Amino acid sequence: MGLESQLGDNIFTTTIDKFVNWGRKNSLWPMPFGTACCAIEMMATLTSKFDLSRFGAEAIRFSPRQSDLLIVSGRISIKMMPVLKKIYDQMPDPKWVISMGACASTGGVFDTYTLVQGVDGFIPVDIYIPGCPPRPEDLIDAVMQVQRIVEQESVSPKKRSRAIAS
Amino acid sequence: MSEQHHPLVVQKIQEKYPDAVLDVADARGELTVTVNKDVIYDLMAFLKNDSELTYNFLADVTAVDYSLMEDTLMKYDYARFMLVYHLLSTEKKQRLRVKVPVHENELSIPSMASIWKVANWLERETYDMFGIIFENHPDLRRILMPDDYEGYPLRKDYPLRGRGERETFNFEQQNL
Amino acid sequence: MHKDPDRVSGEPMTLNFGPQHPATHGTLRIVVELDGETVLKATPHLGYLHTGFEKLGEHHDYNQYIVVTDRMNYLSPLSNNFGYVLAVEKLLDIQVPKRCEYIRVILAELSRIADHMVWLGMGALDLGAFTIMLYGFAEREKLYSIFEKTTGARLTTSYTRVGGLMRDIYDGFEEDVRAFLNSFPKTLKEVHTLLTRNRIWMDRTKEVGVVSAEDAIDYGFTGPCLRASGVDWDLRKAEPYSCYEDFEFDVPIGANGDVYDRYLVRMEEMVQSGRIIRQALDNLPDGPVNVEDYKISLPTKEDAYGNIEGLIHHFKIIMDGHGVQPPKGEVYCATESPNGELGFYIVSDGSGKAYRIRIRPPSFIHFQALPHMIEGGMVSDIVAVLGSLNIIAGELDR
Numbered sequence: 001m002g003l004e005s006q007l008g009d010n011i012f013t014t015t016i017d018k019f020v021n022w023g024r025k026n027s028l029w030p031m032p033f034g035t036a037c038c039a040i041e042m043m044a045t046l047t048s049k050f051d052l053s054r055f056g057a058e059a060i061r062f063s064p065r066q067s068d069l070l071i072v073s074g075r076i077s078i079k080m081m082p083v084l085k086k087i088y089d090q091m092p093d094p095k096w097v098i099s100m101g102a103c104a105s106t107g108g109v110f111d112t113y114t115l116v117q118g119v120d121g122f123i124p125v126d127i128y129i130p131g132c133p134p135r136p137e138d139l140i141d142a143v144m145q146v147q148r149i150v151e152q153e154s155v156s157p158k159k160r161s162r163a164i165a166s
Numbered sequence: 167m168s169e170q171h172h173p174l175v176v177q178k179i180q181e182k183y184p185d186a187v188l189d190v191a192d193a194r195g196e197l198t199v200t201v202n203k204d205v206i207y208d209l210m211a212f213l214k215n216d217s218e219l220t221y222n223f224l225a226d227v228t229a230v231d232y233s234l235m236e237d238t239l240m241k242y243d244y245a246r247f248m249l250v251y252h253l254l255s256t257e258k259k260q261r262l263r264v265k266v267p268v269h270e271n272e273l274s275i276p277s278m279a280s281i282w283k284v285a286n287w288l289e290r291e292t293y294d295m296f297g298i299i300f301e302n303h304p305d306l307r308r309i310l311m312p313d314d315y316e317g318y319p320l321r322k323d324y325p326l327r328g329r330g331e332r333e334t335f336n337f338e339q340q341n342l
Numbered sequence: 343m344h345k346d347p348d349r350v351s352g353e354p355m356t357l358n359f360g361p362q363h364p365a366t367h368g369t370l371r372i373v374v375e376l377d378g379e380t381v382l383k384a385t386p387h388l389g390y391l392h393t394g395f396e397k398l399g400e401h402h403d404y405n406q407y408i409v410v411t412d413r414m415n416y417l418s419p420l421s422n423n424f425g426y427v428l429a430v431e432k433l434l435d436i437q438v439p440k441r442c443e444y445i446r447v448i449l450a451e452l453s454r455i456a457d458h459m460v461w462l463g464m465g466a467l468d469l470g471a472f473t474i475m476l477y478g479f480a481e482r483e484k485l486y487s488i489f490e491k492t493t494g495a496r497l498t499t500s501y502t503r504v505g506g507l508m509r510d511i512y513d514g515f516e517e518d519v520r521a522f523l524n525s526f527p528k529t530l531k532e533v534h535t536l537l538t539r540n541r542i543w544m545d546r547t548k549e550v551g552v553v554s555a556e557d558a559i560d561y562g563f564t565g566p567c568l569r570a571s572g573v574d575w576d577l578r579k580a581e582p583y584s585c586y587e588d589f590e591f592d593v594p595i596g597a598n599g600d601v602y603d604r605y606l607v608r609m610e611e612m613v614q615s616g617r618i619i620r621q622a623l624d625n626l627p628d629g630p631v632n633v634e635d636y637k638i639s640l641p642t643k644e645d646a647y648g649n650i651e652g653l654i655h656h657f658k659i660i661m662d663g664h665g666v667q668p669p670k671g672e673v674y675c676a677t678e679s680p681n682g683e684l685g686f687y688i689v690s691d692g693s694g695k696a697y698r699i700r701i702r703p704p705s706f707i708h709f710q711a712l713p714h715m716i717e718g719g720m721v722s723d724i725v726a727v728l729g730s731l732n733i734i735a736g737e738l739d740r
Contacts, residue, residue, distance in 0.1 A: 035369045261674070282560060
């Protein structure tokens with residue numbers, strides 16, 4: 001407080017965590033892992049009417065190495081799950097995962113021999129979106145929820161692991 | 167789709183292969199001919215090339231596991247599987263269904279891939295789902311299921327939820 | 343990558359295209375062997391989205407399965423609903439009211455436009471024309487609001503029922519559809535202006551992925567892909583189902599069977615769909631939308647709540663093991679879905695559930711010809727050809 005009055009109006013002070021989180025949360029780079037119907041709604045979210053760029057998340061990267069938000073949208077079969085796991089592993093930390101729709105979250109209406117009954121058995125999921133498929137507004141809401149999670153992250157590895165444990 | 171054409175088709179098939187025709191059914195405007203496995207390859211080539219029939223288009227190849235349908239089983243000497251071909255003539259605007267009973271102890275049938283290129287994957291899928299072997303097929307591998315998958319999902323004795331493959335599948339199965 | 347950077351030709355390089363790739367529009371994988379930029383060999387791998395739809399058909403009753411058909415081709419779910427119930431109705435040997443047929447045709451044609459709009463947007467996006475995608479999606483959003491008002495869902499519509507529809511169309515449906523029919527030709531015109539004589543677009547699509555008419559039939563092509571190769575075959579004309587014989591429309595035919603012709607055929611198909619919808623709206627009959635057979639279609643809510651017969655009918659249809667029970671037999675019913683011949687082969691054992699349901703998927707069959715179309719071409723053509731086939735992974739793998 002004392003310092004700011006000395007520096008004048010043009011300089012702000014903040015913590016590193018707050019500053020980094022502010023940057024991260026407003027520039028999420030999604031990696032869209034779209035397989036089925038939900039991917040169509042995800043595409044709709046990205047285009048004109050819903051426009052995810054209003055939330056700073058329009059820089060879609062199809063390379064996992066350039067992204068920090070994995071959106072799993074669609075059914076994941078036992079043949080696809082190793083691919084998804086590999087993509088998740090390739091993403092640099094910190095990373096967040098949205099499981100979009102009933103199929104990715106639980107298998108949905110397809111309780112069959114070939115579908116993984118929820119990707120959370122294999123990769124950690126931050127936000128689940130219900131719906132078959134969820135509306136674009138639901139996906140936007142999920143991105144905002146992820147932003148709230150990002151806000152509580154920390155650059156210090158110690159604090160970060162504590163945040164995950166709690 | 168005129169049904170007047172049907173008697174001609176049946177007559178031509180019966181003339182050409184008198185001993186091979188097991189059954190003829192004409193229901194709901196659809197003609198079904200059930201034939202013996204021995205003649206199927208020649209019959210298909212005949213149906214495609216004959217100038218009055220011209221079934222130039224193979225629409226679908228699939229199979230049905232009749233193990234739970236007792237009367238059909240009895241009718242065809244307890245043949246468990248039935249291969250089903252759907253043919254179409256774009257010239258005559260006619261469709262034809264050809265069925266072939268296949269016994270479980272000799273699970274093989276000639277491949278149609280040399281007559282129609284489309285048969286290649288359709289037969290691979292039938293092999294994948296039912297375990298029926300297609301002789302002289304150019305590339306008979308699993309197509310939809312992982313290569314190391316055991317069991318044939320569309321057989322009637324295979325449970326809908328699988329036999330635990332959803333939990334125990336191999337993460338290293340594919341060279342990605 | 344090449345072991346020796348100086349060698350351009352020599353040892354072929356293997357490139358893995360997919361299963362997660364922006365241009366695959368879903369989950370398929372092509373392993374390509376390259377010599378420089380020339381494709382020597384392509385091996386498609388699929389099954390990454392295999393869901394077990396056919397197995398599921400043996401465990402659901404006839405009306406429940408409509409929900410599954412939505413999720414098969416998620417660009418045009420209404421066409422799938424339509425094709426499936428037609429097959430079941432053929433099995434039951436019933437005739438639905440004229441009004442129902444007209445509404446089904448209107449919605450099937452609208453979903454054809456929606457499908458082609460997404461195909462157009464994504465295909466153009468893959469070749470670098472991002473604007474087209476935004477135009478296509480903006481147009482499709484208008485359709486989605488019509489679908490949502492009619493069926494209650496944007497995408498997974500489940501609107502048809504065996505023997506009718508879930509409910510009648512809403513008041514104002516006609517105005518909404520007419521407003522759309524007046525606005526979408528403008529978008530088409532803009533797309534034509536941007537693409538059709540565009541030098542880049544023509545260079546990327548002309549004489550790329552050529553399929554001759556004989557090969558197209560040999561490979562089992564149907565729909566726009568077959569017609570682009572110059573074969574005049576449209577199930578709506580050749581084997582008119584539902585009420586398609588009532589409408590006047592042209593079937594666009596291509597000449598060269600390349601990506602450019604497939605583009606032109608689909609563009610013209612949208613215009614023709616518009617013509618069909620206009621005629622159907624002009625002559626939309628009045629009357630009920632469901633067959634008046636309480637063994638097949640649900641009674642009205644007033645009946646179900648108001649009198650005992652209605653309640654019993656409602657109960658009988660909903661209860662497991664009662665409901666719609668077609669006679670023993672088998673049926674194959676093909677419809678002209680936006681991608682081609684979508685066939686349902688149903689074997690019934692006389693119970694409330696199908697003994698076997700087989701789906702003849704156009705995408706699966708078109709995808710088979712991909713190596714034939716890209717081998718010998720350039721690596722960048724793979725994207726153009728794949729886009730032009732409009733492979734829907736849900737239908738490809740089922």
